[in-house]
Amino acid sequence: MKLERVLLYNFRQYFGEQKVRLSQDEQRNVTVFHGVNGAGKTSFFAAINWCLYGEGVEGIGQIISKEAVRRVEVGEEVITKVVVTFIHEGQRYVASRQLKGVKQPDGSIQERPDIEFILMRTSPSGATSRVANPIGMMNSILPANVRTYFFFDGEKIDNFARPEAAEEVRDAVRRVLNLEVLDRAKQHLASVAKELRSDLRSLASGELKKLVDQDVQARQREADLKKEQDNLRREIAAIERHIDEINQKLRDLEAVQALQRQYDLYSEQLRDREGDQKGLILRIRDLASQGYIILISNALAKAQAILDEKRQRGEIPSNIRQQFVRDLLDCKICICGRPFSENDDAYSHLLQLLKRAVPSALEDDVLTTSGALSSLRDRGQQLRQELNTAMAEKVRIEDQLNRTYAARDDIEQQMKGSQHGEASALAQRRDDYQTDLTKNRTELVRVEMQLEEVRKQITELEKQITLARKSERREQLVGRKLDLAQRSSDFIAQVLERFAEEKRQQIEARSRSIFHALAWKGEHFSDVRLTPAYQLEVIDRYGQSARPELSAGERQVLSLSFIAAMATVAEREAPLVMDTPFGRLSSAHRESIAAHIPDLASQLVLFVTDEELRDQALANLRPRIGAEYVLRFDSNTSCTTIDEVEV
């Protein structure tokens, strides 16, 4: 980040529009603002902070220029605006923050809360766009919590050199080197991992494996039963073929032809009856599947009784709809056509009715429920009747079947006892086949029932497996996310420690070299240390801690060395913007700092009084100054103007 231009508009004592260009020259990288006390150095410094971060204006009073307020009428709007143009990583950014206020009768200004902050970006190709997340982008360029180490009041920076400042030093290192970002990432990922672990615990069950095992077993059972069914069907078909053959032979034998015709007739009747019986059994099954309606008939009756009782007690619909009563109250005409007023008894009566009436939606719900209960009870009664009829029909068909079987058996016995040897033998064999057929058919029914049962089981298992699969996929996804979150957090923790230690050592070394260059008593101080506990120490030539005896100026130099060291180690492309940097320094330190400080940052912006930068210090800085301004406060207008000094 290199500051290019700053525009102030009605910002405090800067009335109207005032613009400055800041030096970006690599060699002449210093911009100096000269101003006596009260000229507006701190206001200008604050304007940059306010524009870029919306901060730094605390304690400087009203932002909007008093002169601008004076010149507008009561109720008119006044605007204050700061625009900072800067270059960052080859792209030009224009940050603009604007505040509006309305002049009040007492001359004060009512500020509007909606401060507008816009960040525009122009690429090297010239394409300009508005940055969607300006605060986020500013945090990526120079984070808000870091800017205080780059934009600072020189008189207040000795804090880092105080004995109790370890916490501040550690915070500064953490912020400038982005360790705080890494630390937050680590902690937040760990927190999310904890939540995911809890989710996973509630999902993990092994249910799917159990269901799949059951499904495998059920499908094997289905295959076995199917095989058994096929064998039985083949066996039955073979037996039926044998019986047909025997029947045909018996039909051809004259001695038993009449009996065989009788036998065929009964067999046909049996087939028809058995067909009827099969259809009836299916019908009974269908009716039985709705049997729950019969089972809950008592509960339905009870529910209906409760509704009726509540209706009688007036707790549910009174059959008077609220809307109807309201309409009567509104038009004040009785249903008989007689008008009434608010003082009449009729009006009071309708108000009473309104209390008893219920909203139409509730009434509709109650009526629907009553209707449904009644319909279910009717269906239950009908079902019971249908089941009784079907069961009676079943008994009748079974009776017919038994009688027909008995009649056919009688014929069979006659044929078996026939004097005709072949006919008798054939009848005997047919009887044996019939026994086998009955046995196999019974067995087939058993197998088919089992098959039906196992298929139902498989269908149910399929549903459960689909549900469990969904749950398991979620389980796998949660597991994967947990693994990512935990490993990310662990990895950040691991590199964070190493990176922090490496950077601490680099800052220590850099602080040492900068301090030796800046401090005039360089030989007296043998070392500068940044301890693992983040104590910034200066060691004298006797190997003792020299910090307790450091002067205010030396503490300022030590702090400046530390800040410059952090900036260079962090390799942050950011300017050093310093308000009154030399205020508390003696001439030796001023001269030394003026000579070296331009090398500590890519761009340096200094706000100085005429007293703090003069003589040799100014001479030392002069070759590096690329832009210079004087802030002139006019006591007649109470406004400051900015005059450019030719460099």
Add this chain to the structure above:
Amino acid sequence: MPNLQQQILALFAECDDDLRAVIVDVIRFEQENIHLREPRYKTLIMEILDRVARQSSEEETHEA
């Protein structure tokens, strides 16, 4: 010398692609919200994890 952002990203060069994708996005989020004392991080981090986990799962299925 690379800038700070590049130095930090280089720290994660050795992790696998999924881990790096998560870390880079979470760091970007934290960086953009560093001005907030308590950023609402859960939903966003969950979204990052979900996206990376699903993508990686799809890639595995595709490879298989």
